[in-house]
Amino acid sequence: MASPVLELKSVSLSFGENKILSDVSLVINQGDVLVLMGPSGHGKSCLLKLLAGLLAPTRGELIVEGHNFFSLTEIERDVLRRKMGMLFQKNALFDSLTSAENIGFPLNETTTLSNIEIEKRISRFLTAVGLAEARDRYPDEISGGMQKRLGIARALALDPQIIFYDDPTAGLDPITSRKIMELIISLAREQGTTVVAVTNDMNRAYQLGHKLAMVVDGELIVTGTPEETKQHKDPRVHQFIRGDLKGPLTAMLESADQNHDSGARHD
Numbered sequence: 001m002a003s004p005v006l007e008l009k010s011v012s013l014s015f016g017e018n019k020i021l022s023d024v025s026l027v028i029n030q031g032d033v034l035v036l037m038g039p040s041g042h043g044k045s046c047l048l049k050l051l052a053g054l055l056a057p058t059r060g061e062l063i064v065e066g067h068n069f070f071s072l073t074e075i076e077r078d079v080l081r082r083k084m085g086m087l088f089q090k091n092a093l094f095d096s097l098t099s100a101e102n103i104g105f106p107l108n109e110t111t112t113l114s115n116i117e118i119e120k121r122i123s124r125f126l127t128a129v130g131l132a133e134a135r136d137r138y139p140d141e142i143s144g145g146m147q148k149r150l151g152i153a154r155a156l157a158l159d160p161q162i163i164f165y166d167d168p169t170a171g172l173d174p175i176t177s178r179k180i181m182e183l184i185i186s187l188a189r190e191q192g193t194t195v196v197a198v199t200n201d202m203n204r205a206y207q208l209g210h211k212l213a214m215v216v217d218g219e220l221i222v223t224g225t226p227e228e229t230k231q232h233k234d235p236r237v238h239q240f241i242r243g244d245l246k247g248p249l250t251a252m253l254e255s256a257d258q259n260h261d262s263g264a265r266h267d
């Protein structure tokens, strides 16, 4: 039977007066591939950071492998955090380090691997994401898609049991997006990794997710498999996944920052 690796119990999150999530509960089992979607600014990245223990909830609990995460000591939390990898929405690459060094740096900092083993991992993961040729180039010398792939390689090189991807295909062309998703899927399958990914690119969401969920209005609506999601009765889900201009989300999106890419992407 699948065992829960991560659990949110009645989690709420606020920043001052700004209520982001309210009473969210979620169970993620070993090997799950969960996709989070939802309008811009409704809390997808925050939810990912809550699950990774990088943000503390205002209320409620994060349970990691059966442990109440924020009741643990800092050292115990670090042990659990090391089982997790994250591709941040903006990649968070080190601009002054080459591609190879970007992968090597966290390995040096957080593992006891020898230099030879680190070199091997760097080569293995640069090759896995198709960046072997770019090993000595700096982030601003490679394209946006290559930066995403480097971010993925850096997260994966730490050999995480749980990996979080925040919008791994944002701003990429449809073919590169598809390739990146295939890479994420094949690497997850190879290692049996648990994956939680944020994307509003619905084709890629259906390609990747065993299960989908929508973050909207402070709620988390678990919409189910891709097929169940397509049939989902909640009018917000219905409007969002089709990108309909009229529906319950319209007023909400119009008041959101116009510069933001607020909705689902359909290509």
Ligand SMILES: Nc1ncnc2c1ncn2[C@@H]1O[C@H](COP(=O)(O)OP(=O)(O)OP(=O)(O)O)[C@@H](O)[C@H]1O
Residues within 6 Å of the ligand: 015, 020, 038, 039, 040, 041, 042, 043, 044, 045, 046, 047, 089, 260
């Ligand atoms: N550290 C923070 N301090 C204060 N407010 C924050 C912080 N992080 C996020 N927020 C606010 O929380 C809300 C949700 O942000 P979040 O980044 O999770 O949205 P999102 O759904 O990921 O949006 P997008 O699709 O644009 O990436 C926003 O109103 C944001 O301004």
Ligand SMILES: [Mg+2]
Residues within 6 Å of the ligand: 044, 045, 046, 089, 166
């Ligand atoms: Mg985000």
